[in-house]
Amino acid sequence: MEAPATFTGTGEYERSFNPRDYLSEYYRLSDGQGRPNAFLMQNLRSLAKVFALEGLGGDTLLDVGCGPTIYQLLSACERFQEIVAMDYTPQNRRELESWLRNEPGAFNWQPVVQYVCELEGDRGKWAEKEEKLRGKVKRVLKCNVTKANPAAPVSLPPADCVLSTYCLEAACPDLPAFRRALRSIGGLARPGGHLVLLTSLGTTYYGIGEQVFSCLRLEEAAVLEAVEGAGFEVRFTQLQPYPAGIGRTDMQATLVLAARRRGTA
Numbered sequence: 551m552e553a554p555a556t557f558t559g560t561g562e563y564e565r566s567f568n569p570r571d572y573l574s575e576y577y578r579l580s581d582g583q584g585r586p587n588a589f590l591m592q593n594l595r596s597l598a599k600v601f602a603l604e605g606l607g608g609d610t611l612l613d614v615g616c617g618p619t620i621y622q623l624l625s626a627c628e629r630f631q632e633i634v635a636m637d638y639t640p641q642n643r644r645e646l647e648s649w650l651r652n653e654p655g656a657f658n659w660q661p662v663v664q665y666v667c668e669l670e671g672d673r674g675k676w677a678e679k680e681e682k683l684r685g686k687v688k689r690v691l692k693c694n695v696t697k698a699n700p701a702a703p704v705s706l707p708p709a710d711c712v713l714s715t716y717c718l719e720a721a722c723p724d725l726p727a728f729r730r731a732l733r734s735i736g737g738l739a740r741p742g743g744h745l746v747l748l749t750s751l752g753t754t755y756y757g758i759g760e761q762v763f764s765c766l767r768l769e770e771a772a773v774l775e776a777v778e779g780a781g782f783e784v785r786f787t788q789l790q791p792y793p794a795g796i797g798r799t800d801m802q803a804t805l806v807l808a809a810r811r812r813g814t815a
């Protein structure tokens with residue numbers, strides 16, 4: 551498998567991104583042989599650590615490029631009162647809404663929720679956490695991170711935190727576009743508000759079933775520079791090597807980052 555000849559844009563996401571295949575390839579806690587998903591587990595541990603940082607909390611959190619997933623919100627929902635989830639692709643928003651409505655046939659996140667509850671000290675609280683998260687996600691909106699107002703035509707009040715996991719590098723074909731998108735999504739946070747990013751490094755593609763999607767090949771220094779350039783002060787970083795055996799991708803590592811928007815409200 552190799553990167554597509556031309557960068558996959560929003561059209562390809564709308565036509566070809568299959569949320570169920572994506573979830574079963576990357577987001578099951580263990581595979582058919584019971585082997586643990588080290589990629590997912592290390593992301594969950596990092597998110598637990600980030601959302602336990604001093605001062606990282608508030609009323610509103612925006613999850614930009616949420617995809618069909620909820621793993622990124624499991625620690626966050628303990629620190630924020632209201633969550634707005636946003637993604638370009640309609641089938642991803644529908645998949646997320648299906649879990650939020652607890653519909654039969656929705657993806658089973660229970661093992662993942664149990665794992666996070668165990669990290670937080672009580673595995674038995676998984677059902678309570680699922681209900682808490684369902685209650686806190688107030689809206690699921692369309693967004694486009696390549697637009698100056700990613701939530702247009704909706705105008706959102708400045709948020710206490712913007713979270714984005716593995717989205718910008720999938721949406722931006724080059725570094726100038728990545729920098730612009732960071733400025734746009736960063737502008738959704740209030741001065742003094744937070745930015746939490748999980749960004750894949752060294753990646754040119756990721757596969758889902760037969761489909762292959764492009765990824766902007768990033769290095770840590772370029773991401774840090776873009777975050778600072780978007781008006782944020784970096785407070786926390788962690789580099790995680792990509793464990794072999796999960797999905798089909800040439801991802802090298804994940805950069806986990808928390809930053810604070812300069813200025814005061």
Ligand SMILES: C[S@@+](CC[C@H](N)C(=O)[O-])C[C@H]1O[C@@H](n2cnc3c(N)ncnc32)[C@H](O)[C@@H]1O
Pocket residue numbers: 559560563567614615616617618619622637638639642693694695696714715716717718720721
């Ligand atoms: C690799 S998935 C990441 C999904 C999820 N955040 C996660 O952590 O697994 C990339 C996501 O970016 C979304 N996306 C692609 N282009 C976008 C754009 N221009 N604006 C907003 N979202 C976009 C896709 O629909 C997809 O859900």
